[in-house]
Amino acid sequence: MRRIQKPPSKTAAKRAANKATLASVRIRKRSQTAAKTAQFATAAVRAPAQRRLVVGITGASGVIYGIRLLEALKGSGIESHLVLSRAAEMTIAYETSYAIKDVKALAHTVYPVGDIGAAVSSGSFQTLGMVILPCSMKTLAEIATGVTTTLLSRAADVTLKERRRLVLVPRETPLHLGHLRNMTAVTEMGAIVAPPMPGFYAMPQNLDDLINHTVGRVLDLFGLDAGLVKRWAGRPPASS
Numbered sequence: 001m002r003r004i005q006k007p008p009s010k011t012a013a014k015r016a017a018n019k020a021t022l023a024s025v026r027i028r029k030r031s032q033t034a035a036k037t038a039q040f041a042t043a044a045v046r047a048p049a050q051r052r053l054v055v056g057i058t059g060a061s062g063v064i065y066g067i068r069l070l071e072a073l074k075g076s077g078i079e080s081h082l083v084l085s086r087a088a089e090m091t092i093a094y095e096t097s098y099a100i101k102d103v104k105a106l107a108h109t110v111y112p113v114g115d116i117g118a119a120v121s122s123g124s125f126q127t128l129g130m131v132i133l134p135c136s137m138k139t140l141a142e143i144a145t146g147v148t149t150t151l152l153s154r155a156a157d158v159t160l161k162e163r164r165r166l167v168l169v170p171r172e173t174p175l176h177l178g179h180l181r182n183m184t185a186v187t188e189m190g191a192i193v194a195p196p197m198p199g200f201y202a203m204p205q206n207l208d209d210l211i212n213h214t215v216g217r218v219l220d221l222f223g224l225d226a227g228l229v230k231r232w233a234g235r236p237p238a239s240s
């Protein structure tokens, strides 16, 4: 007895159609990948990260350190991507004779501290890392807790999550246990805490020498040398 073949159900027909579509997508994808590979083979691999340093200046005392760092980077081939906190603008006015617009003019790019959507708020914007100098206890606390309320602390958080170098130059004295705990926390997360403590072995003659030494040693942490550091090369040989 001949079996009556059932006509293919609607679902089976759909499944067959889907299979065909998938196969053609796969083929298209393969040819697209081949085209991409050919394109990668000819395109130069770029390293924009090697040129960009994010610089944060907060409202702690010692804003001149941040300004000197911007001066050292200007024209050096390293792009400074600056975020100034609101308090930093106050402290710059209190402690220096620089106009805010002149400080901003030293940077390659300036981002408003409230612009949480700026390039430096994303890890996909490649950088060498970030330095915050001087770093206030408030910004330190934001970084230590991850409760980042401004572009400045957000950019620091991003630097940590991308496992890039984050150098904090805190300025406060004396320190309470909360400050010390926050410094421990950021160190555990991968940051480097580098307080601006002058090295007297360089025989500083004036304030400028002290500032340059600190800024130069901060740049050392990024493998950059702006010629600001008088380096210790051991004691001179004793004369006979």
Ligand SMILES: Cc1cc2nc3c(=O)[nH]c(=O)nc-3n(C[C@H](O)[C@H](O)[C@H](O)COP(=O)(O)O)c2cc1C
Pocket: 057, 058, 059, 060, 061, 085, 086, 087, 088, 090, 091, 094, 135, 136, 137, 138, 139, 171, 172, 173
């Ligand atoms: C002249 C001046 C000096 C200050 N010095 C310090 C300081 O050395 N360390 C500190 O943590 N805060 C200091 N502050 C207070 C900070 O500016 C304040 O805590 C501010 O909220 C920090 O905000 P920011 O981290 O967003 O810049 C100073 C403020 C002024 C006006």
